[in-house]
Amino acid sequence: MKYCGECGALTSLTIPQGDTLPRYVCQQCATIHYQNPKIVVGCIPEWQDQILLCKRAIEPQYGLWTIPAGFMENDETIEDAALRETEEEAQANVTLTGLYSVFSIPHVSQVYMVFRAKMPELKFGAGEESLEVQLFDLDQIPWTELAFQVIEETLRLYAQDRTTGQYPVHVGTIQRTKKP
């Protein structure tokens, strides 16, 4: 944020009066440009005992597997976002059955929220951001080819919960690791 989005003048990184953190402040119009974490929302689509995963056709992590998920947009709810991303990436219409996990990823300033979801019909396909979309039995999840640490953790919890049939909301943090 080198320049002010309001007036185009240069900004400087300073702690505004009454604040505790450095912000980008316009040197001309004094607008303070706050930067905040982004929300990623997705779901685990279930068809009978299987779940639907997408192979990424975009960076980062091109060619690796993930659940349908993406950045939440302005003016929508977290449910809207989960449904939209599932339609865009997996060409599937799902029914959300409950919030399942909330993970903070502080080193990339993201919060990742995942719902469980039912597929009412066996209909899916690769959207523009997916190379392929496929149903997996839980013992066939491609653990070594998952795109993100947060997805691996979420799916491990999910596989554990499947054995008990209890699906509490999981809240956690992903620490920085070698894997994105």
Place this chain on the structure above:
Amino acid sequence: MKYCGECGALTSLTIPQGDTLPRYVCQQCATIHYQNPKIVVGCIPEWQDQILLCKRAIEPQYGLWTIPAGFMENDETIEDAALRETEEEAQANVTLTGLYSVFSIPHVSQVYMVFRAKMPELKFGAGEESLEVQLFDLDQIPWTELAFQVIEETLRLYAQDRTTGQYPVHVGTIQRTKKP
């Protein structure tokens, strides 16, 4: 976002190739400036049967009551944010006991996350953003002087759950009303 934060040139509002929504795109360096919902995090601090509320010393809703809560910052977890806001606004150190509610507020592009929390000691005070901070019995909550609709809904759920002693994670949406 009239000007590009990267190079200072004018932006235009257009749908980038492969996208579905209009974005502010720099006419010179082509940087796409995404705008996404912000996360507000707070907690309901409990001391015996009472909860701690803050009377706002800032706009919006100056002089009305709320729980300690505020915008999540980059590089922190949702737990970090809840603890920081509680210290800043209510000068209280609390122990978070679980995520309690997640509300989307699409008309202001916010997601509001509230934890339950225990106060380990009877120590609190008005931070810079609070006029006063006070413990309330549940039947003394100033319902008509609460600052935000999302806080009213959250505290109504909390008061109901107190009667059963069960505190599931509530997920919901705040629709636009006259009250902020």
